[in-house]
Amino acid sequence: LAKTTQPISMDSYEGQEVNITCSHNNIATNDYITWYQQFPSQGPRFIIQGYKTKVTNEVASLFIPADRKSSTLSLPRVSLSDTAVYYCLVGDRQNTDKLIFGTGTRLQVFP
Amino acid sequence: KAGVTQTPRYLIKTRGQQVTLSCSPISGHRSVSWYQQTPGQGLQFLFEYFSETQRNKGNFPGRFSGRQFSNSRSEMNVSTLELGDSALYLCASSLVGETGKFFGPGTRLTVL
Numbered sequence A: 001l002a003k004t005t006q007p008i009s010m011d012s013y014e015g016q017e018v019n020i021t022c023s024h025n026n027i028a029t030n031d032y033i034t035w036y037q038q039f040p041s042q043g044p045r046f047i048i049q050g051y052k053t054k055v056t057n058e059v060a061s062l063f064i065p066a067d068r069k070s071s072t073l074s075l076p077r078v079s080l081s082d083t084a085v086y087y088c089l090v091g092d093r094q095n096t097d098k099l100i101f102g103t104g105t106r107l108q109v110f111p
Numbered sequence B: 001k002a003g004v005t006q007t008p009r010y011l012i013k014t015r016g017q018q019v020t021l022s023c024s025p026i027s028g029h030r031s032v033s034w035y036q037q038t039p040g041q042g043l044q045f046l047f048e049y050f051s052e053t054q055r056n057k058g059n060f061p062g063r064f065s066g067r068q069f070s071n072s073r074s075e076m077n078v079s080t081l082e083l084g085d086s087a088l089y090l091c092a093s094s095l096v097g098e099t100g101k102f103f104g105p106g107t108r109l110t111v112l
Helices: none
Strands: A009-013 A018-023 A031-038 A045-050 A053-056 A061-064 A070-075 A084-092 A105-110 B005-007 B010-013 B019-024 B031-038 B042-050 B053-057 B064-068 B074-078 B087-094 B107-111
Touching: A009 A018, A018 A084, A018 A105, A031 A061, A045 A053, A045 A061, A045 A070, A070 A084, B005 B087, B010 B019, B019 B087, B019 B107, B031 B074, B042 B064, B042 B074, B053 B064, B074 B087
Parallel strands: A009 A105, B010 B107
Antiparallel strands: A018 A070, A031 A045, A031 A084, A053 A061, A061 A070, A084 A105, B005 B019, B019 B074, B031 B042, B031 B087, B042 B053, B064 B074, B087 B107
16 A cells, blocks of 8 residues: 655644645555544544545545645634544555554644 | 444453454444554554455454454454553444445553
């Protein structure tokens, strides 16, 4: 599975838009990009998944450039409850046996 | 639709004991994976089951084992517990061919 690189931490304020970028230079043709959110002592929560261009759901948007070597998770108007660790993963849908989680990005939202 | 459930939520054991953790996947999900999360090592893959067969295994000693039943429910067992086994054990389920996994709340295991 492709290795990903994310910033270790980010700070933001309530109401701001937060963009977390993930680098995955060795992404393979069949790989999808998936983002998870995790609160302390809870399991990761699936946020969004995409293959190319832009994907949007009720929680976030995912921007993927044409070369797919990076992706950006966009959280609109964050609140204090968005303080969590965000993980970016890439993987082949046909070989989802083991997801390799990196260190993730710890987002701290301040009032 | 009910989410992934794990039991028990908290467990305290002593060194040398063994423990069995249970996971019930989302209805219709046949793939179940287990992960160990510790502050030092982060989230580490243990193993994954599909149709009662282990499809892949992470780099953990043989003391860690698991199984899956015909109803897709899964159990993992850790024998001869060590202090370092203290962790949050997470179970995730997914549809076949989907990388989006749904995690349970985890079982917090403390080994004294």
